[in-house]
Amino acid sequence: MAARARVSKSAVSFVFNGRRGLSAATTARIIRAADELGWRPSARARALAGNSVRSVGLVIRRGDAGPTRDAEIAGFLEGLGTALAAVGVALVVRVVSSRSHEREAYAAFARESHVDVVLIEGSPEDDDRPVLLTQLGLRFVRADQGPEAALLFHCRHKGE
Template identity: 40%
Template sequence: MARRPTIKDIARRAGVSESAVSFALNDRPGVSRDTRARIRGVAEELGWQPNSAARALSGERAGAVGLVLARPAHTLGAESFFLRLVSGIQEALSAAGTALLFQVVEDIDAECAVHRRWWAERRVDGVLVVDPRTDDPRPALLAELGLPAVTVGEPAPAPGAAHAGTPSPALSAIRADDAGAMAQVLDHLHGLGHRRIVHVAGLPALAHTARRIDSLRAEAARRGLGPDRVRSVVTDYSDAQGAAATRRVLAEPRPPTALVYDNDVMAVAGRAVAAELGIPVPAGLSIVAWDDSALCRVTHPPLTALVRDTAGFGRLAAEELLAVVAGRPPGVRESELPRLEPRESTAPPPAHTDS
């Protein structure tokens, strides 16, 4: 295995002391301009790179931020949301010369253990926190560690907070307007004449799932529709559970005329179930996907979906974290409101359906 070049190698090749090399490579006074240029030229020629672990031990930044996903692994492979989110994060970090340390774990306890290890090893300068929970141990842990962090998505209320948009003192947040998005969906379906709607939601422990369920209930009540007509059922975001939930609700004596799915994968799975049961879309059932993707656009018929810049969401989160690491106080930043794009999967309910 090739040996990595060291400061001693650079000093020997340049004919200077190791301290002179250290001064030159760290932009410190103590060497002339010509000597500094010669040392840097030799370092480049040898392919020398700074040792990030040594820099961290000396109090310098690690030059990396962390992202841990505590999700069932089988749900990540099918869902495009995280791929687009990470692409946006990586775009912002690459422009700043910062690396992304990424890990997938089984649960939130394992994620907390990773954060503690990264902090102890000084592996990262800060972390991005995804999937805020309704009862989330991570904000308190990160505050205790003093590790800069940004929550990707509006956090659940901190203890004693007046509303859900109040971040932990140690965390910034990128807020997604789930209530505004749900209002668009209900406006569309209610305007078409739908009065029996089921929301096939994601993991119930996630803060954004709880917000979407609450928003659906509030928007339905505002239109005079009770829980007997508009309600949510929860899943793990997978196509299997999305399909199973679809079968259950469509087998009810008074099935829904419209289904709203929390991601594209479940919406496509639900469309397949409707076809299997002989229910035409949209003539017999309307379908809306919360997140737009290529899946929604190539399915027949193309699915009505909420369109948002997921990569831009990731870029905004990464930029906020870099700013917090640089010393800016934490705060809440608003992401762009998703836009509902009606396509061929939504239409008025069948004429014989009761109101």
């Protein structure tokens, strides 16, 4: 995209990060090139570059969940959503019914760049999710300690 606009990558970064210092003509050329190419800044790339988290992904496998499990999930989501919203982080949830659908949901997170970090709920001993998420290039944290785990990850990666 920078080549198409005949500018440096840092000039493109300036425009899409709202920084000043470029002429109006150069800014317009960069925006025009982005539009022509259908290019949009990647929220995931921005978050990784800035080491901040703007969105947390969570995949919940329900299986044959009963009313008790549903109540636990609802309480967990309420606490997590509230805690993340307090620091400006979005929660992206996908509910699936099987292990294969869970793997597909993680692959979609990676492919679509919807999340900066994945929160793993539960921690079975035969858990292959860390390996899968690493292979997909997704950062992750376990939710063993509840919503606080995601907040600690968020703060740690913001340098707070």
